[in-house]
Amino acid sequence: MAEGQSTLFDFVVFDREAKLENLNGFVSHPLLEKNSVEYRDFQVELARIAAGNNLLVVVPTGLGKTLVALIAAAEMMKATGKKVLFLAPTRPLVMQHLETFRKHFLIKSLALFTGSTPAAERKRLWFSNKVIFATPQVIGNDIAAGNYNLDDVAFCIFDEAHRAVGNYSYVEVAGKCRDAGVRILGLTASPGSKKAKIEDILNALNIEKVEIRNREDVDVNAYVREVDETVFRVDLDDEMKQLLKPIDDLLHEKITKLQRMGFLRYKKAEFVSRKDLLSVRAGIMARGKRGGYLFGAMHNSIVAIHAYHCSELLETQGIGPLRLYLERMKSSEKLSKVEKSFLNDERIKKVLELLSASKSTSHPKVEKLLEIVSSQIEKKADSLIMVFTQYRDTIEVITSALSSRGISHGRFIGQADRGKEKGMSQKEQKKTVQMFSSRRFNVLVASSIGEEGIDIPDVELVVFYEPVPSEIRYIQRKGRTGRSSVGNVAILLANGTRDEAYLRASSKREKKMNRIVKSMREQEGEAG
Secondary structure (H helix, E strand, O other): OOOOOOHHHOOOHHHHHHOEEEEEEEOOOOOOOOOOOOOHHHHHHHHHHHHHHHHHEOOOOOOOOOHHHHHHHHHHHHHHEEEEEEOOOOOOHHHHHHHHHHEEOOOOOOEEEOOOOOHHHHHHHHOOOOEEEEEEHHHHHHHHHHOOOOOOEEEEEEEOHHHHOOOOOOHHHHHHHHHHHHEEEEEEEEEOOHHHHHHHHHHOOOOOEEEEOOOOOOOOOOOOOOEEEEEHHHHHHHHHHHHHHHHHHHHHHHHHHHHOOOOOOOHHHHHHOOHHHHHHHHHHOOOOOOOOOHHHHHHHHHHHHHHHHHHHHHHOOOOHHHHHHHHHHHHHHOHHHHHHHHHHHHHHHHHHHHHHOOOOOOHHHHHHHHHHHHHHHHHOOOOOOEEEEEHHHHHHHHHHHHOOOOOOEEOOOOOOEEEEEEOOOOOHHHHHHHHHHHHOEEEEEOOOOHHOOOOOOOEOEEEEEEOOHHHHHHHHHOEEEOOOOEEEEEEEEEEEHHHHHHHHHHHHHHHHHHHHHHHHHHHHHOOO
């Protein structure tokens, strides 16, 4: 940390000197546009702390984390005259933050760094601009190449800071910040529910203080609205149960074989998760050479992973997504021996036979979804509704159903292509969000790309097509509603399936995360 740096950023002094004050409901600051940033006490307080400490801010989606960073960046730049570096994990997020600064910041020497910007051009822009917006990989590569260093940077912001673990580029760049004495601000809606992981994030980012705010806090409550969460239950139909039985028989058989070989003995077969199976596979691969015993274990684990995925697809997504998954596997020109073995199993042959005779592409959830969406539009014709689902194949099922009911909609997916299916370009993503924001259509059906950080407006209703076990994704999905008006969350759940376990897990982990982070904050206060 730069010598004396922590004494430069006392917001209380600035407030007394009327250099950072509440002026007619807006933040008054010499580096911010007049009447541009709404004055919110909790945001200013968090920015004040960020200017004096390496800080992790844990705030739900929609409560203005970027504006905390903006105010803190203005103070740091005013006090030091040095650069600000703003990092985010994806190009759309990086561009979003750049646009926020363009709107509110008086200093306009702002530059965007992505992999598509030539290295020589990035080097030139680095020395001619005051605020750099970039993905961490680009910054890490440029520093490694000697194109520039961080000596002229006062402040570095890490958005979606929960990614600062393992080999992710945030860790490398944070190390360079530490060496150069750069002040660090981490932003996240959820750092995770495991204390060890949170501590890894804090260590990686050299964090000194943690501040958490949630919707119930007194200083936040005035800026959010109530969110009503309702779980809508459906039952699998007889056809789905008939398809499920041979898949689950195969899955149980392979898990039992793995347990007899010494793996997964700590759990009953019916409680073994995908994560458990992936862990077994990774452990076998880590052993290097694999003889007959380990070869058999590897074979069983991979078949079990395929069976687990098929079972989960059918239970939580429907017949159509399962059919597409198996058809893609069958038509692959590079089938592995294990995949061939999986497809040639008599039980999977039976599933394929049943699928070929079935005319269904759906899940009972789809009818319930249409009912929920139609009801919301009847209440308010120009409602904005977001539907989240994990799989692109399910997006196609949902959009087809919406079309059949004449409900206007759009889809929002990632940029990556998947076989013959094209992803959405950055330009297409931006246009879709703009059309949704201007209420050109009612329903936006999104994959996980819509969960993290993208600037999507406050919506009246968020629908989970399936519960997600991750508390991070659970919080991010919910955060799309209940900002400026009362929000509603509808969670579709298939009785007696993984949906039930996933919903319990995400809720439990969210509560655990809040307890851990608040405990860390209290311990800091006692230590102080």
